[in-house]
């Protein structure tokens with residue numbers, strides 16, 4: 001390890017408990033609440049392009065950002081539901097209000113994603129980050145009917161990587177990433193699909209790519 005690198009390693013602040021909270025299949029989950037008859041069915045939200053796909057549709061290869069005609073070719077029984085942004089904004093507001101009680105300075109990243117620093121909350125309530133996150137997830141589920149995946153890390157990037165790993169495994173233990181070794185492990189696997197900004201098939205090589213794959217091109 002170079003001298004400069006060792007110096008940076010020694011001064012790295014890994015003391016904060018940063019969380020990345022990401023609602024699971026947010027748009028589909030909101031639609032499911034609006035129309036429970038969709039439960040267990042392959043459906044997608046959006047008319048021209050899917051903003052999200054239900055779990056059953058994902059099993060057939062349907063994905064957010066996919067043209068509906070492609071999705072229907074993959075899954076002929078796919079039901080499409082038009083976007084209802086008023087409902088998404090309302091659901092988002094409910095989730096963010098709960099998250100705001102854990103960190104009033106939370107940073108929403110989109111309608112269904114936010115970063116929060118729960119370090120002070122942990123200290124004040126004498127709880128571990130894992131306990132706080134379990135409580136937070138239960139609260140969101142009880143009050144909104146939505147489930148969220150959460151990653152905990154010493155910074156936003158690590159937290160985001162961890163929540164991606166937890167995605168759709170919401171009953172599994174929360175993954176944590178706060179030691180230098182965790183950080184190196186993730187970077188060593190930079191070709192892994194788990195690492196935002198490094199997904200091989202979505203990697204941006206030009207500005208044009210950024211327009212084509214906006215969701216996957218941002219390195220947080």
Ligand SMILES: [Mg+2]
Pocket residue numbers: 022023024025026112
């Ligand atoms: Mg989400």
